[in-house]
Amino acid sequence: MKKLSTTHYVQTAVSGRCLVEEPAGKGPFRLLVGFHGYGQVAEDELVLLDRMTGSRDWLCCAVEALHPFYSRNGTVGACWMTDRDRERMIEENVRYVDAVIADLQGSYSLEGTLVYHGFSQGTAMASRAALLGSHEASAVMLIGGDIPPEHSRLERMSRVHIARGTRDRIYTDKLFERDISRLAQKGVAAVQFSFPGSHEADEAYLGAAGTFLSDLAGGRS
Numbered sequence: 001m002k003k004l005s006t007t008h009y010v011q012t013a014v015s016g017r018c019l020v021e022e023p024a025g026k027g028p029f030r031l032l033v034g035f036h037g038y039g040q041v042a043e044d045e046l047v048l049l050d051r052m053t054g055s056r057d058w059l060c061c062a063v064e065a066l067h068p069f070y071s072r073n074g075t076v077g078a079c080w081m082t083d084r085d086r087e088r089m090i091e092e093n094v095r096y097v098d099a100v101i102a103d104l105q106g107s108y109s110l111e112g113t114l115v116y117h118g119f120s121q122g123t124a125m126a127s128r129a130a131l132l133g134s135h136e137a138s139a140v141m142l143i144g145g146d147i148p149p150e151h152s153r154l155e156r157m158s159r160v161h162i163a164r165g166t167r168d169r170i171y172t173d174k175l176f177e178r179d180i181s182r183l184a185q186k187g188v189a190a191v192q193f194s195f196p197g198s199h200e201a202d203e204a205y206l207g208a209a210g211t212f213l214s215d216l217a218g219g220r221s
Contacts, residue, residue: 009088016096017064019046020104027109029059030217033101033129036062037120037144039077048119048201053210057217058115059108063100063125066093080125090128097129115216117141117209120170120199124148130157139216141209144168144199146175147182154186161212162190163205165197 019042023029036045042064049060065078081089104110114137118126123145130137131151136158143163147154160183164176176192183190191212195204 019062021060028111030113032058032115033061034117035122035125054213094132098134101135113138115139120144144171147179159189163193167198
């Protein structure tokens with residue numbers, strides 16, 4: 001007789017890692033939270049946040065995915081999720097982000113403005129943090145990755161800066177245009193930006209992202 005196997009899920013405490021860069025002054029600060037791409041770590045995203053013109057006046061937090069692994073060259077990277085147990089992983093990741101925000105609120109003087117930034121695989125996390133999380137986002141910034149297609153209440157993203165390199169073969173122009181159309185249909189104010197690069201942020205993107213942050217801080221759309 002063939003033996004039957006069943007799947008059991010056991011909840012356990014796992015520590016997540018995030019890096020925080022605090023600006024000069026006593027605050028209260030605006031909060032910019034970033035999510036790295038596949039195979040990257042929090043340091044990679046923090047460098048990106050720091051290089052954005054305008055982020056100097058923000059408390060920057062780079063959140064690292066809960067699933068580290070060794071790349072082929074032996075370096076450590078991390079992944080947000082795979083197709084296995086997808087819905088459960090989404091719920092756990094959103095709870096993780098909610099906990100990160102709550103920890104920052106308890107540790108720093110914050111003034112209420114919250115912006116999520118995501119690169120590549122991290123765009124899904126930035127989107128879900130805004131759409132499913134318990135902390136209301138002032139804006140969402142996305143580069144090199146799409147908004148998860150299964151989500152419909154995009155109005156919770158408030159306003160969006162969405163960008164793509166024109167030579168990006170991962171986040172294609174078709175996906176880019178689809179996301180822009182979805183945001184427009186929901187009446188979400190969106191700034192779209194294309195730059196002559198591939199699947200990475202370049203100086204043109206950093207300048208545009210910085211302008212978006214500066215305008216947001218100044219209360220302009």
